[in-house]
Every structure is written in structure tokens, then in C-alpha cells.
Amino acid sequence: MLPALRIENSLRLPDNDQWQLRFHVESENSNRLYVIAQNKKKRYWACSCPGWKRHRTCKHLIALRIPCNETPYEINIINH
Numbered sequence: 001m002l003p004a005l006r007i008e009n010s011l012r013l014p015d016n017d018q019w020q021l022r023f024h025v026e027s028e029n030s031n032r033l034y035v036i037a038q039n040k041k042k043r044y045w046a047c048s049c050p051g052w053k054r055h056r057t058c059k060h061l062i063a064l065r066i067p068c069n070e071t072p073y074e075i076n077i078i079n080h
């Protein structure tokens, strides 16, 4: 069985060409929202925050226990 992650419906975003299972996470230090999503083809997870863009790892993915460094990972997102 795939690991499950509960995401509030209000944070979910529609898929686009490259990304699926998109959702917002709130920044701890500001009101900014970042987007976490899974790459449709390569299956890895990414975050729109500066940390992930620079290092391909960030605290948002780590907090959600999603692997960083463009590691393919399947997950079951449950809305609530």
C-alpha cells in the first residue's frame, strides 16, 4: 500500500502539464504560500520554495516525509 498524506481540500490545486497532486504549503516565516507537487513523468516531488530550487531539498518536503533530491516517490493523497 502507498504511504498516505492528508491534505486539506482548500490547499489542493489543479494539475498542470508537468505537475500533479499539487497543493499549497504555508511558509513558517511569512504569509507566503509555496506549491508542492509531483512531476508527472519523472515521479519526483518538488517545492516552489527557494530552498528546493537551490538544493533540491527543503524543510517542507522533509516535514511531510516526502523524499528530496528528485527521488521518484509514489504517495496517496487523501483529501479532507
Ligand SMILES: [Zn+2]
Binding pocket: 034, 047, 048, 049, 050, 051, 052, 058, 059, 060, 061
Ligand atoms: Zn519547500
